[in-house]
Amino acid sequence: MAQSSQATGGLTSIPALLQRNAAQFADKDAYREKEFGIWQTWTWAMTEKEIEALALGLINLGVKEGDFVAIIGRNRPYFYWSMVAAQSVGAVPVPVYQDSAAEEMEYILGHCGAKYAIVEDQEQVDKIIEIQEKLHTFEHMVYIDPRGLRKYDHRQLHEFSHIQAQGRAAHDELIGELKSRREKLDYDSTCVMLYTSGTTGKPKGVVLSNRNVIESSKNSAEFDALTGDEEILSYLPMAWVGDFIFSVGQAYWCGFCVNCPESADTMMTDLREIGPTYYFAPPRIFETSLTNVMIRMEDSGDLKYALFHHFMDFAKTAGEKYGMPKRSLAKPDMKRRIKNGWRYAMGLGFAMETIVENGIRMAFTKLRHGSKAREHFKAKDPILLNLYRGNLRDYFKYRMGNVLVYGPLKDTLGFGRVRVGYTAGEAIGPEIFEFYRSLGINLKQLYGQTEATVFITAQPDGEVRADTVGVPSPDVEIKIDDNGEIHYRSPGTFVEYYNNPESTASTKDAEGWVATGDAGFFEEKSGHLRIIDRAKDVGKMADGSMFAPKYVENKLKFYPDILEAVLFGNGKDRCVAFINIDLTAVGNWAERNNIAYASYQELAGHPKVLDSIQEHVEAVNRSVADDPMLAGCQIHRFLVLHKELDADDGEMTRTRKVRRVIVADKFKDLVDGLYDGSTSVSTTTEVTYEDGRKGSISATLELRDAQVVPVASKMAAE
């Protein structure tokens, strides 16, 4: 480890990297945020000044070394500065999901004993004030947006800019203190504490050291040849480890620019304006984008519709080969722009020339050979590019598609410049994955978790597939135990769960191996890791066959009209499922088919919707039956839920993973109904509104049988 410390040139903390960047990339953009309709920019030199002022202000406020500072808000430069400023003064930043309810915050702030919080606005201030009495250690709160807060009691409440102003005023007396604290930071001091989303039970505080964060950032940056010229859009929750690594770890290591959207609603517009070169999103974002594209194509004119489908069909085969961006070309310089322009012009010219030439040839051939010619020209592409064969033709056709379809589409989606894109967190549908890749977006999968500082495996360029999660990341060792559970050991392996030695011991053994809780195996041919399911979700059915709910749920979720699915059947003789419809996709479908509906609930219960969901379920059953190991997981009965599963109701984590046990418990009457064979069930469900108030909705749900492929006969046939 001493060796790698030398490899990073003594840069053993994020504040040290900040110093380096401020010296080395002084005038390069470090942060941008869209505010008042304009992208406001801070260079690295300005960033260092801002962070220094804030750090001095925090010392002035009384922040001691080892104190925990909660950071609560959406992605804004001020919060990234707050994290680094907290580190500079020796404190530990603890980012918290900003949409957490007050009780969730109470647990986290109470668990780490946070003395300070830096929050966004009145909403967050109110939440903390609500729970403040129960937090005995809590001292001061700093807010960024003063709106509506003027009348509040300011004894424990401070405005961000005031803290910075106080820091600047006290510069001369405190700078020595700040420097000495900053120098004390080494590779083993705590960099950040992140709370796991808590799929089961209470969230746990994962302590990550500077070594974890910097080594992981360095390795992953080398793996993807990231440079200081990358642009990223930071829009994923700051409390999530991924955002910390991309927007802090890698950004500081490489010195690239972090862009923050104007608000959560403007994300798509901002994405397009920035055109990131390095992009990260959970599968859900890609699914939503694709659904939107498809909905809009349905409404487009005939020519556009035909062009789109023709070229997208073609891209499925050729995109992988001709579309992928070159490694490490972040910003096109003038020369490249001219070259690109030239290529575009050539592409268009070529297309026109071919059409004309083709036409003339066709006319002549027809004159001479009649029927034979017609056959020849029909067999291949109707008008275009019949003259050139094989690779060359595909190459030119893809170029042409790029001008007509792929380029404009990528630009609209904001993916025009993406050189490296990652999706993680959940499995992504093969069709969705293929769609983006065929457009020439280098979308890859990675597998990781908070405890590993993200990276466990990732797909190298050129070895990308929808069903694997790639090879071990640099410096990561992986072993698979007898139960099929994946274990890893890496420089990113977390230090401990804060204040929870039992959990630490049960997760991480003495040699540093960490159990992931996921079951998987290595493919022999490619050496890629494949994930089957959460190890503890994998169960046995009554007849002893394997029960892997995620596998079936993912198959269901790949249909655009299914947003979420929950499979039950552990220990039972057959499987049943809950399904959530996707309001956007199904709503659009309803509109086109003249189906009137007043609410989500009504649409979810519509017989025609149920019919189409049933078709999907039966198609999934057929595909599940193909795998003899999992054929028992076919869905015998299902229902479409009357409400969307929601994090506010505790049914999902804040990272939108289903909490299986809670769902099973909350909708027990429905599960029972599915098993006892009744055709409809009336139920009342408690819902929590965003402001924390509770209400309830009641509904009568139709329970349906789905056709299953008989397993025994299938086995016999083989």
Added chain:
Amino acid sequence: MSNDSYVTDDGRTIGPTVMEMKNITLRFGGVKAITDISFDIREGEIRAIIGPNGAGKSSMLNVISGFYVPQEGEVWYKGAKRPPMKPYEVAQQGIARTFQNIALFEGMTVLDNVMTGRLRQMKANMFEQAIWKGKAEREEVENREVVEKIIDFLEIQAIRKTPVGRLPYGLKKRVELARALAAEPSILLLDEPMAGMNVEEKEDMSRFILDMNDEFGTTIALIEHDMGVVMDLSDRVVVMDYGKKIGDGTPDEVRNNQDVIDAYLGVAHD
């Protein structure tokens, strides 16, 4: 008319009277819409006008905004009697309003709509606008900055470039508020700002009204049907029924006023 200031329970300072209605009577032919009504609006306060349907609330607001000229009575504004005025002259005095039925330019974007609220501040003439150098450009930039602050304040960034015609009702109301606010009014008249909204939209709108009052110190006169909202928001309430004033005072006083209760619960009129 009072010249003293006081501080409310929640820490806001309410200044002296800024506008006073004295014995206003408004007739349309033989119909008396407003009969002999007097009340005042103090600086920095949120003043509500309530009453059952057809009580004359909107007519009252139209008198304040100069759209109707009352047959009898006087309007005093900032210590001086106001002569009969055109609505645009009233607007120039710093009184802005929103409408019960949304009156936006449907084909224009949200941004352009809000920019129209700044027209009063733009002095460049047609030629300067056409050449687009110097004054016109400078003015546009200055005013755009003000407008962007308001867009940020009302959290409508995501629809900045969306044509208003495509927006749902609740957002249109918010855009209209943004346009009124863009004029930087000293008195803002809101005609049923929450009509037809759901609970969540009402909560948002209430917050914006309170924040507006708090942040910019805008004096607000509003008409509203939702009693809960009125009682929570306003400092003082005028109650009208059949064109007459039947109550005036703090929400608590009004709530316990027998005439008001009768007007709302309904008693036989003779």
